[in-house]
C-alpha cells in the first residue's frame with residue numbers, strides 16, 4: 502500500500518540523470534534510462550508512475566518516445582513530464598499537445614521539479630482511486646456490475662474468436678429477505694460480505710472474476726473453464742459457504758445460510774446475452790427445485 506511510487510528519468514546527459522536521481526531518491530523509487538529506446542524498454546517493463554523525459558536525445562527524441570508510449574495500451578496512461586532544453590513556447594505547446602502532463606525547461610530549479618513531480622504523482626494516485634471506485638462494489642469490494650459487464654463482453658469476444666470455453670455462474674443467497682427481516686439489515690450486510698469473500702477466494706483461474714451483479718446476487722465469470730471445471734469451482738464454493746456456517750433460523754431451506762447457483766458454459770456461436778440468460782434461467786430452476794443447489798445447463 503505504501504510502496505514508493507516509481508519515477509523513470511530518461512536523459513542522455515549523465516549529469517542531468519544523476520542530479521534528478523539524487524533529488525528524487527529520498528522519496529521515490531528511481532529508474533534511469535540513457536536514451537529513448539531504453540526509456541521505452543524500462544517503461545514497458547517496470548510501468549513507472551511518472552516519467553521525466555528529456556526531449557533532445559540522440560537515437561529517438563522525447564516526443565517520439567511519448568507517441569510510442571501512448572500507442573501501447575500497457576504504457577498509454579503513464580504520466581510524462583518533459584524536462585527540456587527546448588524552452589520555446591511552441592516546444593512546450595507541442596509536448597503538452599502530445600499528452601504530456603507538464604513541461605519543465607532546463608536549467609531547472611530543484612524545488613520546482615520536486616513540487617511538480619509531487620503534484621503529478623498525487624494526481625496519478627487520485628485517478629487510480631477514482632478508477633477503482635468506478636469498478637468496485639462499495640459493500641463487498643468485489644468487482645461491480647459495470648466492471649463485470651465490460652469484462653464479460655471482452656471475454657466473450659475472446660472466447661468466440663479463439664474457440665475456448667467460457668463459463669458463467671449466477672449465485673443468489675437463499676431467503677435473504679427473511680435473513681434481513683430476522684437478523685437486521687446490518688447483519689445482512691455482514692453475511693453478504695462473507696459470501697462475497699468466499700466467492701472471490703474460490704475463483705482462481707487466470708482471468709476469473711467474481712462480481713456483485715446486484716442485491717444479493719453474485720456472478721462468477723470463468724474464461725477457459727469448461728462445464729466440468731466450472732462445476733467443480735462452484736461445488737467448492739458451496740462447500741466453503743457451508744463451512745462459514747452462518748445461522749439462518751428463518752430460512753425455509755435449513756438452519757444455515759445457503760445459496761442457489763445457475764450456470765452455463767458458452768455454446769458455439771452463442772452471444773453473450775444468451776449465455777447470461779441461460780445461467781439466469783438455470784438459477785431460477787435451482788430456486789424452483791427447492792434452493793441450496795446448483796443447476797448447470799446440460800451440454801448439447
Ligand SMILES: Nc1nc2c(ncn2[C@@H]2O[C@H](COP(=O)(O)OP(=O)(O)OP(=O)(O)O)[C@@H](O)[C@H]2O)c(=O)[nH]1
Pocket residue numbers: 640673674675676677678679681685686687688689690693715716717788792
Ligand atoms: N442487507 C442487505 N440486504 C440486501 C442487499 N441487497 C439486497 N438485499 C436484500 O436481499 C433481499 C432479496 O430478496 P428476494 O429477491 O425476495 O430474494 P430472497 O429472499 O433471497 O428469496 P430467494 O432468492 O427466492 O431465496 C431483499 O430483502 C433485499 O433487501 C444489501 O446490500 N444488504
